[in-house]
Amino acid sequence: MTVEFILNKETITTDINPNIPLLDFIRDHQMLKGTKIGCREGDCGACTVLLGELKNNEVIYKTITSCLTPLGNVNGRHVVTIEGLSHPDNIIQLNMISTGATQCGFCTPGFVVSLTAAAINKQNPVESLDGNICRCTGYNSIKIASQLVFDQLQDTDNLLAKNIVPQYFANIPDRLGDIKFVKNTGTTIIGGGTDLYVQKQRVLLDKQLEFSTHNSDLRYIIPDKDSIRIGAGTTMSEFISNKHISELIDTEQLKLIASTPVRNIATIAGNLVNASPIGDFSVILLALNAKILITNSTKNREISLDEFFVSYKKINLQQDEMIIEIKIPKDTIKFNFEKVSKRMYLDIASVNSACAVYTENNIIRSIRISAGGVYEIPLLLRETAEYMIAKELNEKTFKEACSIAVKEIKPISDVRGSKEYKTLLLQQLIKAHLIQLEGQQ
Amino acid sequence: MKNIDSISHVSGKSVYVDDIPVLDNTLYALIVPATIAHGVLKKIEYTGDHSDFVRMITASDIPGENQIGSIIPDEELLSSQDIHFMGQAIAIIVAKSLNSAYMIRDEVHVEYDEYKAITDPRVAFNSGNIIGESRKFQCGDIVWADCDTIVSDRVDMGGQEHLYLETHGSYVIPTERGYKVISSTQSPSSVQKMIARVLGISMHLVEVDVNRLGGGFGGKEDQATPIACMAALAVNITDRPVKLILDRIDDLKMTGKRHPYSADYKIGMKSNKIIAYDVIFYQNAGASADLSPAVLERTLFHATNSYYIPNFKATAYSCRTNLPPNTAFRGFGGPQGMFVIEAAIDKLAEKSGIPAYVLQEANLMKNGDKFPYGQITDNLMLTDAWSKIKTIKNVYEEEIEQFNHNNKYFSKGMAIMPITFGISFTNTMMNQGSALVNIYQDGSIGLSTGAVEMGQGVNTRILQALISSFGVSADRVKMETTNTTRAINTSPSAASSTHDLNGWATLDACNQLIRRLEKLLIDEYQAGSVEFINNRVIFNDRSLSWDELIQFAFTKRVDLAAHGYYCTPDIYFDKEKEKGHPFAYYTTGVAIQMATVDIIRGTYKLDKIDIIHDSGRVMNSNLDRGQIEGALAQGLGWMLLEDLQYDDNGRLLSNALSTYKIPDINFMPDIKIEFIGANNPLGLMGSKSIGEPPLMYGIAGYFAVRNAMRNHKNIDMAYKTPLTPERILMGLFS
Numbered sequence A: 001m002t003v004e005f006i007l008n009k010e011t012i013t014t015d016i017n018p019n020i021p022l023l024d025f026i027r028d029h030q031m032l033k034g035t036k037i038g039c040r041e042g043d044c045g046a047c048t049v050l051l052g053e054l055k056n057n058e059v060i061y062k063t064i065t066s067c068l069t070p071l072g073n074v075n076g077r078h079v080v081t082i083e084g085l086s087h088p089d090n091i092i093q094l095n096m097i098s099t100g101a102t103q104c105g106f107c108t109p110g111f112v113v114s115l116t117a118a119a120i121n122k123q124n125p126v127e128s129l130d131g132n133i134c135r136c137t138g139y140n141s142i143k144i145a146s147q148l149v150f151d152q153l154q155d156t157d158n159l160l161a162k163n164i165v166p167q168y169f170a171n172i173p174d175r176l177g178d179i180k181f182v183k184n185t186g187t188t189i190i191g192g193g194t195d196l197y198v199q200k201q202r203v204l205l206d207k208q209l210e211f212s213t214h215n216s217d218l219r220y221i222i223p224d225k226d227s228i229r230i231g232a233g234t235t236m237s238e239f240i241s242n243k244h245i246s247e248l249i250d251t252e253q254l255k256l257i258a259s260t261p262v263r264n265i266a267t268i269a270g271n272l273v274n275a276s277p278i279g280d281f282s283v284i285l286l287a288l289n290a291k292i293l294i295t296n297s298t299k300n301r302e303i304s305l306d307e308f309f310v311s312y313k314k315i316n317l318q319q320d321e322m323i324i325e326i327k328i329p330k331d332t333i334k335f336n337f338e339k340v341s342k343r344m345y346l347d348i349a350s351v352n353s354a355c356a357v358y359t360e361n362n363i364i365r366s367i368r369i370s371a372g373g374v375y376e377i378p379l380l381l382r383e384t385a386e387y388m389i390a391k392e393l394n395e396k397t398f399k400e401a402c403s404i405a406v407k408e409i410k411p412i413s414d415v416r417g418s419k420e421y422k423t424l425l426l427q428q429l430i431k432a433h434l435i436q437l438e439g440q441q
Numbered sequence B: 001m002k003n004i005d006s007i008s009h010v011s012g013k014s015v016y017v018d019d020i021p022v023l024d025n026t027l028y029a030l031i032v033p034a035t036i037a038h039g040v041l042k043k044i045e046y047t048g049d050h051s052d053f054v055r056m057i058t059a060s061d062i063p064g065e066n067q068i069g070s071i072i073p074d075e076e077l078l079s080s081q082d083i084h085f086m087g088q089a090i091a092i093i094v095a096k097s098l099n100s101a102y103m104i105r106d107e108v109h110v111e112y113d114e115y116k117a118i119t120d121p122r123v124a125f126n127s128g129n130i131i132g133e134s135r136k137f138q139c140g141d142i143v144w145a146d147c148d149t150i151v152s153d154r155v156d157m158g159g160q161e162h163l164y165l166e167t168h169g170s171y172v173i174p175t176e177r178g179y180k181v182i183s184s185t186q187s188p189s190s191v192q193k194m195i196a197r198v199l200g201i202s203m204h205l206v207e208v209d210v211n212r213l214g215g216g217f218g219g220k221e222d223q224a225t226p227i228a229c230m231a232a233l234a235v236n237i238t239d240r241p242v243k244l245i246l247d248r249i250d251d252l253k254m255t256g257k258r259h260p261y262s263a264d265y266k267i268g269m270k271s272n273k274i275i276a277y278d279v280i281f282y283q284n285a286g287a288s289a290d291l292s293p294a295v296l297e298r299t300l301f302h303a304t305n306s307y308y309i310p311n312f313k314a315t316a317y318s319c320r321t322n323l324p325p326n327t328a329f330r331g332f333g334g335p336q337g338m339f340v341i342e343a344a345i346d347k348l349a350e351k352s353g354i355p356a357y358v359l360q361e362a363n364l365m366k367n368g369d370k371f372p373y374g375q376i377t378d379n380l381m382l383t384d385a386w387s388k389i390k391t392i393k394n395v396y397e398e399e400i401e402q403f404n405h406n407n408k409y410f411s412k413g414m415a416i417m418p419i420t421f422g423i424s425f426t427n428t429m430m431n432q433g434s435a436l437v438n439i440y441q442d443g444s445i446g447l448s449t450g451a452v453e454m455g456q457g458v459n460t461r462i463l464q465a466l467i468s469s470f471g472v473s474a475d476r477v478k479m480e481t482t483n484t485t486r487a488i489n490t491s492p493s494a495a496s497s498t499h500d501l502n503g504w505a506t507l508d509a510c511n512q513l514i515r516r517l518e519k520l521l522i523d524e525y526q527a528g529s530v531e532f533i534n535n536r537v538i539f540n541d542r543s544l545s546w547d548e549l550i551q552f553a554f555t556k557r558v559d560l561a562a563h564g565y566y567c568t569p570d571i572y573f574d575k576e577k578e579k580g581h582p583f584a585y586y587t588t589g590v591a592i593q594m595a596t597v598d599i600i601r602g603t604y605k606l607d608k609i610d611i612i613h614d615s616g617r618v619m620n621s622n623l624d625r626g627q628i629e630g631a632l633a634q635g636l637g638w639m640l641l642e643d644l645q646y647d648d649n650g651r652l653l654s655n656a657l658s659t660y661k662i663p664d665i666n667f668m669p670d671i672k673i674e675f676i677g678a679n680n681p682l683g684l685m686g687s688k689s690i691g692e693p694p695l696m697y698g699i700a701g702y703f704a705v706r707n708a709m710r711n712h713k714n715i716d717m718a719y720k721t722p723l724t725p726e727r728i729l730m731g732l733f734s
Helices: A022-029 A091-099 A108-121 A140-152 A167-178 A236-240 A243-248 A251-256 A268-274 A280-287 A382-388 A395-408 A419-439 B006-010 B098-106 B121-126 B188-199 B224-238 B248-254 B292-301 B334-352 B356-362 B382-406 B458-470 B498-525 B546-555 B621-641 B693-712 B725-733
Strands: A003-007 A010-014 A048-055 A058-065 A078-080 A188-190 A209-211 A221-223 A227-231 A291-295 A300-304 A309-311 A322-329 A334-340 A351-360 A363-372 B027-033 B039-045 B053-057 B089-095 B109-114 B135-139 B149-157 B169-175 B178-183 B206-210 B242-245 B261-270 B273-286 B312-320 B410-423 B432-439 B445-449 B477-479 B530-533 B536-539 B542-545 B561-567 B572-574 B579-581 B585-598 B604-614 B670-676
Touching: A003 A167, A048 A108, A048 A167, A058 A078, A058 A108, A058 A167, A091 A108, A091 A140, A091 B006, A108 A140, A108 B006, A140 B621, A221 A243, A227 A243, A236 A243, A236 A251, A236 A268, A251 A280, A251 A334, A268 A280, A268 A322, A280 A334, A280 A351, A280 A363, A334 A419, A351 A419, A363 A382, A363 A395, A363 A419, A382 A395, A395 A419, A419 B725, B027 B098, B027 B224, B027 B248, B039 B089, B053 B224, B089 B098, B089 B224, B121 B261, B121 B273, B121 B312, B135 B292, B149 B334, B169 B224, B178 B188, B178 B224, B188 B206, B188 B224, B224 B242, B261 B334, B273 B292, B273 B334, B292 B312, B292 B334, B334 B356, B334 B410, B334 B621, B334 B693, B356 B382, B356 B410, B382 B410, B382 B585, B382 B604, B382 B670, B382 B693, B410 B693, B432 B498, B445 B458, B445 B498, B458 B477, B458 B498, B498 B530, B498 B536, B498 B546, B498 B561, B536 B546, B542 B546, B585 B693, B604 B621, B604 B693, B621 B670, B621 B693, B693 B725
Parallel strands: A003 A078, A188 A209, B027 B242, B178 B206, B273 B312, B445 B477, B604 B670
Antiparallel strands: A003 A010, A048 A058, A048 A078, A221 A227, A227 A322, A291 A300, A291 A322, A334 A351, A351 A363, B027 B089, B039 B109, B053 B089, B135 B312, B149 B261, B169 B178, B169 B242, B261 B273, B410 B585, B432 B445, B432 B561, B530 B536, B536 B542, B572 B579, B585 B604
């Protein structure tokens, strides 16, 4: 397939293997060495670049980890590296210099790119840096630089004037509009790539990948009468920032999941299909009683998400099938998500858990509690929930629930914690659910 | 002055090894790592027919010595037979492309006889696996009967991955003059020496060039050497340029870390004065000596941290296990020594009911006090820093009391951490530096030193010294790469001493040139006093621009290049007696840390830290703050977050950035720093070195969290790091 996109100022048309990571294309084929290789698993942010997508004649820019992004995924889009942003009067760069926010310099281009996206999208600058690791500075100087940038932006919306984006950005919407690209087909469907590309980029080189993130048919969040319908290609960021979703649950908690650049490309369906026993969205959607719509291009079927996870990494999905939609019922619920990991942000949980409850006069009428990291699949705690029905939402009920929950789980000891710890932690998270849910009354 | 590299850093133009455009005929090398931790290599072969395959290099291909041990010769470059750790290099694959090299490596067939691995230093000690001799520092006579309170306990400290963002790498090019080696190393001369040894050639045939490092932290002091040696070996065999870059997974798997330690101590006090301390350290050295004996020694130097303890005995063993050889990491054994004494004081406090800070203060080192190894302190700002921290402590205490009163599910605590860190390589011989100052005929200047820039800003500091000497502006000077043809026989950039050693050497060269220029002015103009300032030279009520002076000097045949040299005066150490004066001076300071523990979830938040730091006469506050904040992050990470795990077979479990977590922007507390300090005659421009010492402020993080737990309820929790959410929650419920 031919991939056509804009890299910084230049239109690129290439026939090379679209499966290679964007990072390698940038560094080895375009010789742009400012984007660095730190870990190749989306955990350091040294390879962060901007990805611009045309929507309603406007280009929306977001950060992505170029190590996890196949070249094919940037077809028809605008990729911006540090070389495409640098300017002697760029206030992000100037403030980073003046505060000493760079030491060895290896992570620095990634930080500049992330702060650029934050400036463009008027995002909290520190939040925008949740995917960037620096081993030298201790971050204080970076925080100060970020704050100075945002203070200096208070009086203007004109990023061109502050040299945060260069002049050539002005023509990008038109230029992207001119790119015609053909949807490709393949035997393996890939979403954002944030799971498949983790340390496995070489294994994927020979596969026939179908790049699905261009398929706008799969990227939507539409409220129906009874449920919210979410296209399978919807990214985590789109999910978290969606107003229909935030009417249903507190989306602030979801910022504990992955990092900004990973959420910007990772898809909800991808997180489900990955079938990690600790998958955050699996756990959340289990509690929300999500249904998934599966197709094999001739016929569709709908199943409940709790029927989807079969055994360790085994899912109820045939080779020729794909998820096309996720449906969350619009029930009146109180909802809470808990996640404990070694590091609070951008880490995989030791145990995570979600709880969705409907009460009348403080009596539990329906409740779903899910837990990750305590079983071979993301687990719905059925017996625990069953016990709690018709009981009061109080400490006594939750205490008893804990003792049932520990019988439903089979945690193993691994790098994320001993089984004794995970057993204790799940009970603590159930207690935390109660505290949080009581707070919502 | 801002870090002179920061402009190229923020624009992505700074060049690291992997960014250098390669020559057309470059080959790509990969290391084949052992997949067992202990055993014997029976067979290794590649029988595939990949078209890009060039060579598989094994131990028998080495033309010189298969030996890279720097302190003790106990480490092969490529295993000839014995396997000592998982990840040990057993062969090198050379291929025409990197991708092909990976595919070929996957098909290498290896057979072993596997033996049981040892990963625990105490198990190694009990089975007699000790590297070198045990070391013992001693002073006074311990009489337990004189003590009114005695406690004893065991302490265990985890290791720490360096996680320099730029992984190890080297690019070696064959030239008609030998080998040109581009390496991400803190120690160009070690690379040069070892390549010569491995290839069986003389050092002058090996030119090592270092532009900059994307972080080092000690991880590239000794362990960049084998990477460069392997690339050079591949060049020797193929006669083509070879690039060898470790990917993150290989880097984590193959290289050593900060040493995990286990320790037993017994400590006693009488009316708040510590009068007896007996401690035994078991260092987990990994599979070979590497720098472990030197690290072990520094543990002993810092075993009393900032406290005067009259009766003291410390014994230390470097225990050989089947982990990758552990190595230098910022602090170099000092943090482990300091953590144990702090744990001992914490336990004393718990038993006696006297707050730890009272005991810390009562035993704080004063100027004129003697360390157990004989050095008498002076120019310490410890008590000054302490009194400032005490004022802050009152504010902290009030906040904590109020918060804890009002919160059921969260508990706050705080801890104070003084530091006293000796500056110098404890191996006296290594305290030397050199510089080459070249003044071109147009007045511009090139400066080469033995210092390696790895983000610490050493080039900026040395440049500051040079321009203050010549009175020229910074734009007249280029900091050259670190190159073994311009700065020879250099010590590694380590031990917080790089800018002192190479900065003083630079000033030596500058002084020679100034004397020559002054002589010229006296000879030609009968100059009286001569002053170099603002790009001019002023004498006899007249002045010349610097450039005019240099052009004039050139026409008058004045030598405009000078080699400068420095070796630290008056330092020595007698290893027989374990006494001496090993350090040029001490860097000191005190920190107070506040933390909040989530009682339900077992998680914690580092609220804030206040640091009073003695930096001598601050020569660059921007760089000094950066060093303190960065070192603190690593110290806090080591204490609380960075969980290095091996299984019983010696396999690294935290083997990727998804499982090994270092501090991120949300982890760090709010940081306030105040500098105190006076002119330090042995420090560059009156300053005090700052690279390593502030790391140990991070120890306060451990005790702040522990105290937050203790403020909630009595706990009986082993002193074990890192203090992860798992240990916190289990500690709260034990």
